[in-house]
Amino acid sequence: MTVKNEIIAKAVELFAKEGYENTGVTRIVTEVGVTKPSLYHHFGSKEGLLSSILEVYGNQFIDIFKDELHYSGDLSYAIDCFVIAYIRFVKRYPMFFRLYKQLYQSPVESDSYRIVKPFYKQLLMRLELFFTEVANHHTNLKTKTTWMSYSLLGLMDTYIIHHMTLGSLKDLEDEKCRQVVKQFLYGVFA
Amino acid sequence: MTVKNEIIAKAVELFAKEGYENTGVTRIVTEVGVTKPSLYHHFGSKEGLLSSILEVYGNQFIDIFKDELHYSGDLSYAIDCFVIAYIRFVKRYPMFFRLYKQLYQSPVESDSYRIVKPFYKQLLMRLELFFTEVANHHTNLKTKTTWMSYSLLGLMDTYIIHHMTLGSLKDLEDEKCRQVVKQFLYGVFA
Amino acid sequence: MTVKNEIIAKAVELFAKEGYENTGVTRIVTEVGVTKPSLYHHFGSKEGLLSSILEVYGNQFIDIFKDELHYSGDLSYAIDCFVIAYIRFVKRYPMFFRLYKQLYQSPVESDSYRIVKPFYKQLLMRLELFFTEVANHHTNLKTKTTWMSYSLLGLMDTYIIHHMTLGSLKDLEDEKCRQVVKQFLYGVFA
Amino acid sequence: MTVKNEIIAKAVELFAKEGYENTGVTRIVTEVGVTKPSLYHHFGSKEGLLSSILEVYGNQFIDIFKDELHYSGDLSYAIDCFVIAYIRFVKRYPMFFRLYKQLYQSPVESDSYRIVKPFYKQLLMRLELFFTEVANHHTNLKTKTTWMSYSLLGLMDTYIIHHMTLGSLKDLEDEKCRQVVKQFLYGVFA
DNA sequence: CATGAATGAGGGTTCATTCAT
DNA sequence: GATGAATGAACCCTCATTCAT
Numbered sequence: 001m002t003v004k005n006e007i008i009a010k011a012v013e014l015f016a017k018e019g020y021e022n023t024g025v026t027r028i029v030t031e032v033g034v035t036k037p038s039l040y041h042h043f044g045s046k047e048g049l050l051s052s053i054l055e056v057y058g059n060q061f062i063d064i065f066k067d068e069l070h071y072s073g074d075l076s077y078a079i080d081c082f083v084i085a086y087i088r089f090v091k092r093y094p095m096f097f098r099l100y101k102q103l104y105q106s107p108v109e110s111d112s113y114r115i116v117k118p119f120y121k122q123l124l125m126r127l128e129l130f131f132t133e134v135a136n137h138h139t140n141l142k143t144k145t146t147w148m149s150y151s152l153l154g155l156m157d158t159y160i161i162h163h164m165t166l167g168s169l170k171d172l173e174d175e176k177c178r179q180v181v182k183q184f185l186y187g188v189f190a
Numbered sequence: 191m192t193v194k195n196e197i198i199a200k201a202v203e204l205f206a207k208e209g210y211e212n213t214g215v216t217r218i219v220t221e222v223g224v225t226k227p228s229l230y231h232h233f234g235s236k237e238g239l240l241s242s243i244l245e246v247y248g249n250q251f252i253d254i255f256k257d258e259l260h261y262s263g264d265l266s267y268a269i270d271c272f273v274i275a276y277i278r279f280v281k282r283y284p285m286f287f288r289l290y291k292q293l294y295q296s297p298v299e300s301d302s303y304r305i306v307k308p309f310y311k312q313l314l315m316r317l318e319l320f321f322t323e324v325a326n327h328h329t330n331l332k333t334k335t336t337w338m339s340y341s342l343l344g345l346m347d348t349y350i351i352h353h354m355t356l357g358s359l360k361d362l363e364d365e366k367c368r369q370v371v372k373q374f375l376y377g378v379f380a
Numbered sequence: 381m382t383v384k385n386e387i388i389a390k391a392v393e394l395f396a397k398e399g400y401e402n403t404g405v406t407r408i409v410t411e412v413g414v415t416k417p418s419l420y421h422h423f424g425s426k427e428g429l430l431s432s433i434l435e436v437y438g439n440q441f442i443d444i445f446k447d448e449l450h451y452s453g454d455l456s457y458a459i460d461c462f463v464i465a466y467i468r469f470v471k472r473y474p475m476f477f478r479l480y481k482q483l484y485q486s487p488v489e490s491d492s493y494r495i496v497k498p499f500y501k502q503l504l505m506r507l508e509l510f511f512t513e514v515a516n517h518h519t520n521l522k523t524k525t526t527w528m529s530y531s532l533l534g535l536m537d538t539y540i541i542h543h544m545t546l547g548s549l550k551d552l553e554d555e556k557c558r559q560v561v562k563q564f565l566y567g568v569f570a
Numbered sequence: 571m572t573v574k575n576e577i578i579a580k581a582v583e584l585f586a587k588e589g590y591e592n593t594g595v596t597r598i599v600t601e602v603g604v605t606k607p608s609l610y611h612h613f614g615s616k617e618g619l620l621s622s623i624l625e626v627y628g629n630q631f632i633d634i635f636k637d638e639l640h641y642s643g644d645l646s647y648a649i650d651c652f653v654i655a656y657i658r659f660v661k662r663y664p665m666f667f668r669l670y671k672q673l674y675q676s677p678v679e680s681d682s683y684r685i686v687k688p689f690y691k692q693l694l695m696r697l698e699l700f701f702t703e704v705a706n707h708h709t710n711l712k713t714k715t716t717w718m719s720y721s722l723l724g725l726m727d728t729y730i731i732h733h734m735t736l737g738s739l740k741d742l743e744d745e746k747c748r749q750v751v752k753q754f755l756y757g758v759f760a
Numbered sequence: 761c762a763t764g765a766a767t768g769a770g771g772g773t774t775c776a777t778t779c780a781t
Numbered sequence: 782g783a784t785g786a787a788t789g790a791a792c793c794c795t796c797a798t799t800c801a802t
Binding site for chain 6: 404405406416417420425426
C-alpha cells in the first residue's frame with residue numbers, strides 16, 4: 001500500500017469517527033507514521049485530502065447510481081436492485097458512509113459542506129434522471145421526481161443508520177432491503 | 191433581553207450556520223457585544239453553552255413529544271396532530287432544528303454528540319412509548335415499535351430538510367404534512 | 381468565626397498546599413462559601429490577603445523572636461529556649477510555616493517575595509540583635525553575627541522540613557531540639 | 571546556538587528570576603525571538619520545557635554527586651572535595667541553582683514540584699549511599715545517614731544563599747568552603 | 761456587608777500550512 | 782519524495798479586579 005493510500009485510509013477512519021473538523025492533520029500523519037510535509041506533498045491541503053477521499057470512494061459510490069439504476073418496465077425490481085447494491089456498498093465501506101452522512105449534514109457555510117455538495121448533487125441528479133424516465137411510463141409521478149429522489153435516499157439512510165446504531169449492519173440482508181422498497185413504493189403511489 | 195439569552199440566541203444561529211466546532215467563542219461574544227469571561231460566567235464552558243441551548247429549545251421540542259402524542263383509537267389522527275406540531279416547531283425555530291440535525295449526525299466520539307445523545311434518546315423513547323401503546327390495539331405492530339420510531343423521525347426530517355434546502359419551509363402546510371403521515375402508515379402496515 | 385478569618389484560614393491552607401500563584405481567588409471564595417467582592421471588601425486585593433495572613437500569623441511568629449531571645453550569660457540555654465519555642469510555633473501552624481518557607485524561596489522579582497521580604501528582614505534583624513549582644517561577651521563572634529543568624533535559621537528549617545517531609549512533625553520533641561542547638565554551637569565555636 | 575538551547579537558556583533565566591508560574595511562554599519566546607509553536611515543537615508543553623531544563627543542567631548537577639563523592643578513609647577530605655565541586659557548579663550556573671531551590675520549595679501539590687521531585691530524590695540517594703559507606707568505618711554514624719544527607723545539603727544551601735543574597739557569590743572561595751565542612755563535621759560527631 | 765454580572769489582559773495550547781534541506 | 786523546524790492565527794479558558802445594586 002502506497003503512502004498516499006495509507007493516508008487516505010487513515011483519514012477516512014478518523015474523519016468518520018472523530019469528525020472532519022476535529023481531526024488534525026498532525027494526528028493523521030502520526031498514526032500513519034509519516035510527516036506533515038509528506039501529506040501536503042500528496043494532497044496540497046486538508047481539503048485536498050478530503051477531495052481525494054471523495055474521489056476514491058465517492059466515485060465507486062456514484063458508480064452504483066450509474067450502473068444499478070435501470071428502468072425496464074418493472075419499477076419494483078429496478079429499485080430492488082439499486083437498494084441492494086447501495087446497501088452492499090455501505091457494508092463494504094461503512095466508515096466512508098458515516099463520513100459522507102456527516103459531511104452532508106454539516107453546516108451550509110462550512111468548508112466541508114462546500115466540498116461534498118457537488119458530489120451529493122450528482123447522486124441526486126442521477127436519481128432524478130431515473131425517476132424522470134420512470135415517470136414517462138407512470139405519468140402521475142411526473143411532478144414528484146425530486147421528492148422521490150430525496151425520499152428514497154432518506155428512507156434508505158434512515159434504515160441503514162438505524163441498523164448501524166444498533167451495531168448490526170450485517171443483519172441487513174437482501175430480503176429486508178426489499179421491505180424498504182415496498183415501504184417506499186407504497187408511499188409514492190399513495 | 192438578558193445577556194445570557196442574547197448569547198444563546200447568537201450561538202444557536204452561528205452553531206447552526208457554521209457548525210459547533212467551527213464557531214469560536216470569540217466570534218459569539220464579539221457579535222453579541224460582550225466579553226469572553228461573561229460567557230464563561232453564565233455557561234462555564236463552550237459545552238455548557240451547548241447544553242444550555244439544548245435545555246432552552248430542546249425542552250420545548252420534547253414537550254411536543256409529551257403533549258401531542260396521544261393515541262385514542264385513531265392512529266392516523268394521532269400522528270397527524272404530532273407531525274403538524276413537530277413541523278410547526280421547526281418552522282418556529284429553524285435554526286435550532288438545523289443545529290439539532292447537525293449534532294445528531296456528528297461523529298460518535300465527538301464532544302457535541304455526547305451532549306446531544308441523551309436528548310435524542312429521550313425523543314426516541316417517547317415515540318416508542320407511544321407506538322407500544324398503539325401496538326396494544328394493533329398486535330401485528332408489536333415487533334416494529336423501534337423501527338417505527340426511527341422511521342417516523344427519519345421520514346419527517348427528510349421531508350423537512352428537503353424543503354429547507356429548497357428554501358421553502360413556509361410552503362410546508364398542514365395539508366402536505368398529512369401526506370407524510372399517509373406515506374408512513376402505508377409503509378408500516380405493508 | 382468571622383468571614384474575614386474564614387477567608388484567611390482557607391487562604392493559608394490553599395496557598396501552602398498549592399502555592400500562592402497557583403491559587404486563584406475564585407477557588408478561595410468558593411471553598412469558603414462567599415463571593416469575590418466580599419473578599420475584596422475585606423482585603424482590597426489578593427496581595428492584601430497575603431499581607432493580612434502575614435500580619436495575623438507572622439506577628440505571632442515575630443513575637444517568638446521578641447520574647448524568647450534573651451541572653452543572660454548562658455548562650456546554650458538561651459538558644460535552647462528559642463529553638464523550642466520556634467518549633468512549637470511550627471507545630472501549631474504548620475501550614476503557615478510551609479507558606480512562609482515557600483514565599484521566602486520565591487523569586488526575587490515576584491510579587492509574593494516583595495511582600496514577605498520586610499517580614500523576613502525583621503526576623504533576621506532580631507536574631508542579629510541577639511547575637512550582637514552575645515558577641516559583647518564572646519568577642520571572637522563579633523564578625524560572625526550575620527552568618528550566625530542565617531545559619532541558625534537555616535539549620536532549624538532544614539531540621540523541620542526534614543521531619544515534615546517524613547511526615548513526623550510530632551516526633552520533634554524538645555530533647556531532639558537541643559541536639560540542633562548543640563550542632564549549631566559546635567559549628568559556631570569551631 | 572540552536573533555537574532549542576536558546577529557549578532553554580532564556581527559560582532558566584526567567585524561571586529563576588520571576589518564577590516558573592509567573593513566567594508565560596509568550597514572554598519566553600518573545601525574548602528569544604521565536605514563536606510559540608516553535609517552543610511546542612521542541613518541548614511539547616511548558617512542563618516539558620522545565621523537564622528539559624532539569625535534564626540539561628540537572629544531569630550535570632547529579633554528576634557531581636556521582637563523581638565527587640568518594641570515601642577513601644579521610645572523611646573531611648572527601649566532603650571538602652564534594653563541597654568545593656558543588657559550590658563551583660553553583661557559581662557556574664547560579665540561575666539554575668536558584669531555579670532548583672525555588673522548585674524544591676514549591677508546594678507539594680504543584681506541577682513544578684512533581685517534576686523536580688525525582689531529581690531531588692536522586693541527589694539525596696547519592697548522598698545517603700555515600701554516608702552509608704562512611705558509616706561502615708564510623709559505626710556511631712549508622713543511624714544518622716539520612717539526617718546527615720539532609721543536613722549537609724541544608725548547610726551548603728544556607729551558606730550559598732546567604733552569599734547570593736548579599737550579592738557576593740564570588741567571595742565564596744575554596745578556603746571558606748572548608749569552614750562549612752568543619753561546621754558540618756562538628757555537628758555530626760557531637 | 762454582600763451579591764450577580766461584567767471586564768481587559770493574558771494563560772497554555774493547537775490549528776493548517778510552509779520553508780530550506 | 783521526504784524531513785525537521787518554523788510560523789501566524791486562532792483555540793478554549795482563567796486571571797485579578799470592579800461596578801451597580
